[in-house]
Amino acid sequence: xxxxxxxxxxxxxxxxxxxxxxxxxxxxxxxxSLVQRMTELxxxxxxxxxxxxxxxxxxxxxxxxxxxxxxxxxxxxxxxTLLTTWAILIGTKITEGRELSGLWRRVLLLPAALLVGxxxxxxxxxxxxxxxxxxxxxxxxxxxxxxxxxVMLVAAGHPTWDAYLLFxxxxxxxxxxxxxxxxxxxxxxxxxxILWSGLLSGIWVAFFAFPLxxxxxWSVVGTASAQxxxxxxxxxxxxxxxxxx
Amino acid sequence: MNTxxxxxxxKNLLLLLIGLVPLVLFGLGVYFLxxxxxxxxxxxKVLGGATFAIVVAIPVLLLFYVGGxxxxxxxxxxxxxxxxxxxxxxxxxxxxxxxxxxxxxxxxLEIQSEVISTQTHRGIQTYQSARGVAAIVCLSLVLATGGxxxxxxxxxxxxxxxxxxxLVGLFGFxxxxxxxxxxxxxxxxxxxxxxxxxxxxxxxIQVQHPGELLAFLTSSATVYGVIAGIISIITxxxxxxxxxxRKPVERQRSxxxxxxxxxxxxxxxxxxxxxxxxxNQQQPYDDQLMVDIPVAxxxxxxxxxxxxxxxxxxxxxxxxxxxxxKKVTPLPTDVTAGNELVSTVNLEYPDWINRGDAMLxxxxxxxxxxxxxxxxxxxxxxxxxxxxxxxxLSNRAVxxxxxxxxxxxxxxxxxxxxxxxxxxxxxxxxxxxxxxxxKFPMYRVWLDCELSTLPDRQPYQYWTQVLILxxxxxLASLIGFFVLMFxxxxxxxxxxxxxxxxFEKRLKLAYIIxxxxxxxxxMSVNA
Numbered sequence: 001x002x003x004x005x006x007x008x009x010x011x012x013x014x015x016x017x018x019x020x021x022x023x024x025x026x027x028x029x030x031x032x033s034l035v036q037r038m039t040e041l042x043x044x045x046x047x048x049x050x051x052x053x054x055x056x057x058x059x060x061x062x063x064x065x066x067x068x069x070x071x072x073x074x075x076x077x078x079x080x081t082l083l084t085t086w087a088i089l090i091g092t093k094i095t096e097g098r099e100l101s102g103l104w105r106r107v108l109l110l111p112a113a114l115l116v117g118x119x120x121x122x123x124x125x126x127x128x129x130x131x132x133x134x135x136x137x138x139x140x141x142x143x144x145x146x147x148x149x150x151v152m153l154v155a156a157g158h159p160t161w162d163a164y165l166l167f168x169x170x171x172x173x174x175x176x177x178x179x180x181x182x183x184x185x186x187x188x189x190x191x192x193x194i195l196w197s198g199l200l201s202g203i204w205v206a207f208f209a210f211p212l213x214x215x216x217x218w219s220v221v222g223t224a225s226a227q228x229x230x231x232x233x234x235x236x237x238x239x240x241x242x243x244x245x
Numbered sequence: 246m247n248t249x250x251x252x253x254x255x256k257n258l259l260l261l262l263i264g265l266v267p268l269v270l271f272g273l274g275v276y277f278l279x280x281x282x283x284x285x286x287x288x289x290k291v292l293g294g295a296t297f298a299i300v301v302a303i304p305v306l307l308l309f310y311v312g313g314x315x316x317x318x319x320x321x322x323x324x325x326x327x328x329x330x331x332x333x334x335x336x337x338x339x340x341x342x343x344x345x346x347x348x349x350x351x352x353x354l355e356i357q358s359e360v361i362s363t364q365t366h367r368g369i370q371t372y373q374s375a376r377g378v379a380a381i382v383c384l385s386l387v388l389a390t391g392g393x394x395x396x397x398x399x400x401x402x403x404x405x406x407x408x409x410x411x412l413v414g415l416f417g418f419x420x421x422x423x424x425x426x427x428x429x430x431x432x433x434x435x436x437x438x439x440x441x442x443x444x445x446x447x448x449x450i451q452v453q454h455p456g457e458l459l460a461f462l463t464s465s466a467t468v469y470g471v472i473a474g475i476i477s478i479i480t481x482x483x484x485x486x487x488x489x490x491r492k493p494v495e496r497q498r499s500x501x502x503x504x505x506x507x508x509x510x511x512x513x514x515x516x517x518x519x520x521x522x523x524x525n526q527q528q529p530y531d532d533q534l535m536v537d538i539p540v541a542x543x544x545x546x547x548x549x550x551x552x553x554x555x556x557x558x559x560x561x562x563x564x565x566x567x568x569x570x571k572k573v574t575p576l577p578t579d580v581t582a583g584n585e586l587v588s589t590v591n592l593e594y595p596d597w598i599n600r601g602d603a604m605l606x607x608x609x610x611x612x613x614x615x616x617x618x619x620x621x622x623x624x625x626x627x628x629x630x631x632x633x634x635x636x637x638l639s640n641r642a643v644x645x646x647x648x649x650x651x652x653x654x655x656x657x658x659x660x661x662x663x664x665x666x667x668x669x670x671x672x673x674x675x676x677x678x679x680x681x682x683x684k685f686p687m688y689r690v691w692l693d694c695e696l697s698t699l700p701d702r703q704p705y706q707y708w709t710q711v712l713i714l715x716x717x718x719x720l721a722s723l724i725g726f727f728v729l730m731f732x733x734x735x736x737x738x739x740x741x742x743x744x745x746x747x748f749e750k751r752l753k754l755a756y757i758i759x760x761x762x763x764x765x766x767x768m769s770v771n772a
Contacts, residue, residue, distance in 0.1 A: 035738060035742075038734070038738060039735060039738035039739060039742070042731045042732070042734040042735035042738065043731075043732075043735040043739075045727075045728075045731040046728055046731040046732035046735055049724070049728040049731075066438050067431070067434055067435055067438055068435055068438035068439050068710060068713075068714075071435070071717060072713050072717065075717050075720060075721070079720060079724060082724065123720075126716060126720070127713060127716060127717070127720070128709060128712075128713055
C-alpha cells in the first residue's frame, strides 16, 4: 500500500460510510493498473453472461409457445442484452478512474452503441425474430414518432436498422453508465438505478419509435446485469478520495 | 400451457430441494459437533464424510437403478400395443380348421400383447440412455467425493493438494457432462418439435429430419465433450496452483507489456478467426437474387416420352402421389423376344409442361412464389421415378431457399412436405425398353411444382425451423467461446496474482491451449 493510500485510510477511519461514499463518487480520479483493469473486466464479462442468461430465461415463464418458438426469442434477447452489457462494462472500465467529464464518458460510448445497434439488428435477422409494435401501440402512439427527418424508423411494422442505431445511441448517451458499472458506485445493486434506466428508455421510445418491451428489457436487464457483474469497492476499502486529488 | 413446465421435472426438482435440506442440516450438525469437541474433530469429520457418502449414494442407487429396472422395457404405461400381422388367407383357414375355430371377417389378426416386436413400439423412451449415463456419472462423483473427503480429512500432507485438484477437475467434468446431458435432452425436444410442421388448415405433419441435421448436432456434442475434457484438466491445474500459492498481496502490478502482448497474440488470432468465420457466413439478403435462379436446361418434352417410336404404352394425368407410386403398366401379352411392338398410344403433354423448368414467378408482383416443372429419369417402377422427381424438386427447393438465407445446413427437404404442398399436377408415361432379347416397361414422371418462400408454406416453414435450430447452436457456441475466454482470462490473472507469478508461463500456456481447443471446436461447429 502506498503512502497516499495509508494517508486516506487514516483519514477516513472516523468517517461514516455515508461520508466516505460522498467523498468517493464514481468520477474519483485514481490509479488502476492495467492488470487490475483486465482482471476485473474479464471477471465482469464472464459473470454478466451468467446473469443475462438467467434473466433471459425468465421469458419462458411468460411465453405460452413451444420451445421451438420461445428459444429463438430467448437467444435474441439474451445475446443482444449480453452485447449491450459487454459494451457498457468495457466502456466504463476503460474510463474508470480517469479524469474525464461526463460528456466525454458518454461520447466515448457512442461507437459502442452503434456497433451494438448494428449487431442487434443483425441478430434479429439471423434468428428470424421480428420485433413489432403491437405492445408499444397499446401504450404509445408511434404515428408521430416513426421517422426522424427523412429517416424511417418503422418499416412494415418492424423497426428499421436506423431505429436500432438511434435507440442504442440514445440509451448509451442519455444514461450515465459510469454510475452503474464503476467500482466506486454507491451500492453494489441499486434498484432505483434499474428503474431509472427503464424510465429513461421509455421516455426515449416515446419520442423515437422503437418496440417498448425490447427497450425496457435491454435497459432494465442491462443495468441489473452490469451492476451485478461489475466489481464494487466497499466504502472502507476505498483508497482514493475526491477532495485530495 | 407452456411446455417448459414439465410436471415430472418440477417434481424431481422439488425432491432434490427436499433432499438438500437434511444434507444441509447434517453438515451443520457435523460443524457444531466439531466446535463442541475440538479434540475429536478429526474423528467427527471422518465419520461425517463417510456417512454423507453413504447417505447420498443409497438414494442415487435406488433412484437410477432400482427405479430404472422397474420401468424396464421402457414402454409408456397405459399404452396399448397393437401389432397387426397380415397373413395369407389360406394359412388362416388352415389354422382355423386345425383348431376347429371358424374365422370370421378380415384375415388380419389384431394381437394385443405386452411386447411383441420392438419395431412397432412408439412408447420407447428416448431418455433411457441419457439417464443411464447420468446415473453412472452421479454415482462415480458421489463415491469419489465421499472417499476422497474421508481420505483428505485423515491425511494432512502436501499430496492432498494434488488429490483435491484432481477431485475438483473430476467434479467439474461431471458437472459439464450433466450439463451436456441436459443440453442433449433439450436438443431432442427441439428436434421433435421442429419435426412437426403445421398446415394452413391447422393440421400438423410429422417429418423425418435429414441425416445431415442429425450429424451436425452429433458433431456439436462431440466438440462439446472434447472442450469439457480440456476445461476439466485445466481447472484441476488451476486449483492446484491456487492451493499451493500463498495469500494474495494487496495490489496488483502490471507486468511487461510487450511480453504480455506477445502471449496474447495467439489468443487474439484465434478469437479473430472464430469471429471472421462466423461473420463470413452471413451474406446480405438481396431481393434481386430471388428472380435469378439458374437451372440446367432440360428438354422436358422428349419425343415419345423418351421411349423411342412405337414403344409408348400408357400415359396418365393428375394421379395423386399415392396412386402414381402404385401404378403398374402390365407388359402387353403379344410382346415376346424379338417381336417388335408398334404402339398406337399418342403422347399429349399437358399444358403445364410447356411452362418449362425455369423457375418462373407465378405472380409477378409477389417475388416469393415460383412455378416450374421437374422430370424424372427412366425407372423400372413409378415409385422410383416419382422419388427421383421428388429429389429434383427437393434440390430446387433448397436452391431457392438458399437464396434467402445463405448459411442453410441442410440440402434436402423431407419428401412428406413436398408431396403434401409443393406438387400441383402429376403426369407419367410408361413405355417399353429393350435390352437385347428382353423387353420390359419403364416409367417416367413429370411434376408441376410450386415453391414459395412465404412463411406459412410448409417446406419453407420446415427449412426455416431447421435453420434457426442450427443457427442457435452456432450462436451458442460463439457466445460460449467468448465467455470461456473471458472467464479463463480472469482466472489466469487471479491465479497468477495469488501465486505471485510462480506459475505464470504454465498458466499462460494452459490458457492458450484452452482457447485454441475451444476456438477450433467452435470453428468446426460453424464450418
